[in-house]
Amino acid sequence: MPGNSFGTLFRLTTFGESHGPAIGGVIDGMPAGIKVELDFVQFELDRRKPGQSSITSPRKESDRIEVLSGVWNQTTLGTPIGFVLYNEDQQSADYDELAEVYRPGHADEVWDKKFGIRDYRGGGRSSARETAARVAGGAFAKIVLAKVGISVQAYVHSVKHIEVPVRYDELDLNGVDNNLVRCPHEESAARMQACIEEARDSGDSVGGTIVCVCKGLPVGLGEPVFDKLHAVLAHAMLSINAAQGFELIDGFACTQLNGSENNQRPGGVSGGISNGNDLAFRVAFKPVSTIRKQQQAKNTSGEIVTLEAAGRHDPCVLPRAVPIVEAMAALVLADMQLLQIR
Amino acid sequence: MPGNSFGTLFRLTTFGESHGPAIGGVIDGMPAGIKVELDFVQFELDRRKPGQSSITSPRKESDRIEVLSGVWNQTTLGTPIGFVLYNEDQQSADYDELAEVYRPGHADEVWDKKFGIRDYRGGGRSSARETAARVAGGAFAKIVLAKVGISVQAYVHSVKHIEVPVRYDELDLNGVDNNLVRCPHEESAARMQACIEEARDSGDSVGGTIVCVCKGLPVGLGEPVFDKLHAVLAHAMLSINAAQGFELIDGFACTQLNGSENNQRPGGVSGGISNGNDLAFRVAFKPVSTIRKQQQAKNTSGEIVTLEAAGRHDPCVLPRAVPIVEAMAALVLADMQLLQIR
Amino acid sequence: MPGNSFGTLFRLTTFGESHGPAIGGVIDGMPAGIKVELDFVQFELDRRKPGQSSITSPRKESDRIEVLSGVWNQTTLGTPIGFVLYNEDQQSADYDELAEVYRPGHADEVWDKKFGIRDYRGGGRSSARETAARVAGGAFAKIVLAKVGISVQAYVHSVKHIEVPVRYDELDLNGVDNNLVRCPHEESAARMQACIEEARDSGDSVGGTIVCVCKGLPVGLGEPVFDKLHAVLAHAMLSINAAQGFELIDGFACTQLNGSENNQRPGGVSGGISNGNDLAFRVAFKPVSTIRKQQQAKNTSGEIVTLEAAGRHDPCVLPRAVPIVEAMAALVLADMQLLQIR
């Protein structure tokens, strides 16, 4: 029942169901006296919102943030930042069928069993809609990090079998938003887009991986022994809907090297502490569970029924997950930065 | 500076440097009235201790646990369990050279910069010796879990290129301790052992992956939204020395499937909550950084020097990491179980 | 910078400045499936709101709660309850003078030094307005407690020299709201009211004490050793604006008894754990610092100036503090109850 807060000194708490009145959150630990452009926060939210392109869910949410506290005259007060995003496009009727059916691959059934009750409209609290609050929190974290020269940039590294053929340090990460896929390697991006469109048109979905690069880190972030920097990043990443795996760049591949070879690889952490190098990691996202194709599903009486999902879904979560990955990484780094200042 | 505690209701705090007087810890949240066989705790520690076989470090530590509180007449009191393991084989002189040299791939340099001071003897607090306290804590967690029918079993799935060719559910996991490698697929185990011996003899090291299987989980473990079960497991796993990646079984591979295919895969969590199926995950361990081969290293004056590590090290951390992976998984599950009881 | 959350498993996080857009909060840990009457929550807020009587601040705030999540069809979902109360009566101009003057007895100056910035309008975050969010959170806690038969009732025990002449167990606590003072001893209440009116009319303020009685507690609430039940209650109480002291009933008086006498007193806790008896405690509130009378004050340049406070203030905080004391006590007990269920 805890579980809706993240961080120690820079802590985000979120609330809200997909089809309730609003989602929102509280950021505790935002340092005082920092200039905040709410346009920037809104910009980050717009990168995540549905309906932004032909390859995302057509659901319409303006996701307009209302900041209720903690900022006065565009400057932070050192007090908690409360914010809300009212839900707008609540076509709850779309979901009536789901009152008695558990969608395959979703949390519907376990939620019912864990809590004894479930807001079935759009997944309720288990919906990825909750991540909008994370993006808002992450935007404030990015503002904190920018003050000390730390940046966080993610991009789509692979969609299904299509993979960017070069390393992150050979890409211009400022171009991430230049295409719908948020892949800065244009040729790959075009192929990924086609792949996503095909999934969309066939009522199916596809997964992939996102790479995130953190630059400008000082030496020393990360708290031995349990809160190693990459351990907390892994926690953060796998708390994102549909995430299935995390590795420091080449984390799985390096298991096939000798130590004498691997010791040459710089990497961004040593013993769980940032070492001043760029820190890059990769997150695996499964293909979205909600698909338009007919599927067999269990209903609340335990019977198998045929489900043809209505609702308006993403054929591929990756493009919209890029700002979420960045947000969660920024939350981790801002917290570690505050922990380190002492 | 926090960072030495793990868990919310079932919480392990550890202390100790590799070559200080002792390591140890405190388990807070151990339920009262549970029968504890200290022999079992010692058994788990023996699975981790150095010097147990020809393919582990020859360092000699009896790692005998002394329980100082919380257990009376072999029964838990509901009070914190304090325990120590005195360090014995402290050949500190081996490490004098390291006072002024930073070992490649180790935390030596960042530790110096983060804390301004460093116990260079055997890595001090950054040494994997600290994980003995985790194994002790995990043993108590296993005792709690056994009461509700939950088991945690890990094994070596790959060493370098040698990989167990079958899935975890086709293996007899009770045979894990039957060979030195802790791989229950005998043919693979033999090849892995040869590979480790070759690394040992050439003064190098090799990495690999460990699979961990959790059985008997009730529906409902995991706390939305930030403390999803696999998110906390990832945190736990990547806090282990040398761990570089984490995936739910096939987490990276499933990014190449369509949603309609992937929705068939049961898996052990739905939306971050255990669903009653077996839960399996895989952890990547890099080849140990400490090798006997000559390497270039930086010294505390910033010069490049040649380092030929003395000390007594593991050519492959995997066999001894199996009980550590189990311990950390057990700590997560015991905590989640207590959180869920409410 | 943390400090805006209270509780472990039942945790309230609040946000909001007195004259910002809104105040509000998030309750994490509210159990699922509980019937919630929002009218009850509003009722509690109305007991705290300004303008409710001739002896409270005439400031007008409807303090209408808007619940944004966690409740659906009047039933809790087990998800966090986000709520807001928009600020209405923001006569910020009243406070312009305070931009450069530090009010005596207030947090103005230390806030400036701690954060380097301060929302001077009505005290900003340091205003007692923040306690409205606590009362909302406490109302939800009371709902949880009512399910297990626990009640929390406070009343004004003394105003200045006027003290209720009988013990709490000789009073009808259901009559607390029957008079403006919230003192269930009518004769004392009348004298207290006159005393408050005199302070109001002379532009001064008066303090007093509140007694709170918790009934229906099961044996076992309280967590040894640092989170003894009365220790956490003391923490909760002294976090309320203007609170200066806390004692278990007769806590200071019993220091003058012999052990053989004192051991006869039952009391509600034994060794920090509830023992099944009623638990009563007393909280001291200083006379409100904001008064209409002219005072010497320091300004931001360090000069002494004459301050005649505008704004609309309470001559005595006690009557409105009764629901705040109850709310904080309920938050503690709900949390302890959840911790104990395990």
Next chain:
Amino acid sequence: MPGNSFGTLFRLTTFGESHGPAIGGVIDGMPAGIKVELDFVQFELDRRKPGQSSITSPRKESDRIEVLSGVWNQTTLGTPIGFVLYNEDQQSADYDELAEVYRPGHADEVWDKKFGIRDYRGGGRSSARETAARVAGGAFAKIVLAKVGISVQAYVHSVKHIEVPVRYDELDLNGVDNNLVRCPHEESAARMQACIEEARDSGDSVGGTIVCVCKGLPVGLGEPVFDKLHAVLAHAMLSINAAQGFELIDGFACTQLNGSENNQRPGGVSGGISNGNDLAFRVAFKPVSTIRKQQQAKNTSGEIVTLEAAGRHDPCVLPRAVPIVEAMAALVLADMQLLQIR
């Protein structure tokens, strides 16, 4: 079941039963590079230990601290400080009678009901013996505070009806240890000693109050809104065995002043934040529950029996509580200091 840790960034976790093998603890968050004289830590422990004078329990415990980690070459490493104090004078047989009798005023019965099991020897974990670990932790906190010029000094202000007739700022607090009572007002001390001796000789016990003075505090300690400095101090103080009340100096008395009068009182906190003045508070301790006089007691079968306590007890806890009060205050301030540095 948590409850054995205190603090956020400077956190003490304790373990140990009165008659188990040892008590001890872990301090997490001790800054690196600080010179530590273990003699000072031992000195503080000696101020608390039993058997130190004719008016304390004759129980013999050398309370010799063994530091197991975190300090190397008398300098802190920034790693957790693990320490133990082995129990020596375990005349467990003294306590056999208590296996089936609940001592009046003690936690015996509630402990049995809360945990279903109880180490009845000397109160087990509920014994004040646990506070030795707090004094050790507090000694480290004092070392941290001394570096920034903060001191914490407590003294016995009253025993039964005998009260020091002057304010804390008129006393020479360096003389606290000059008499057995730890009261720096010699005339009062003599009368208090006689009072305690009378209680001792008649097999009874007496209570009293301790005043604690914190000097050298910077402006800014304390975290709005729930972790106000005096709120956390109250939590700390009431977690000490036998403590029944807490007030900022004159906290209860000031409820009888007008605001215009009270605003003149400087005090050490404003709005819960230290303001640079000395901070003084007072703690009420009940007369010790364990007395030699015959008492009626309940046994585990619910019958009333006559209890004549064996064991070796303090007729008055105050003299030995002085270093405990200081330790808990130092823990709070060290934590707040680290929280503030950010």
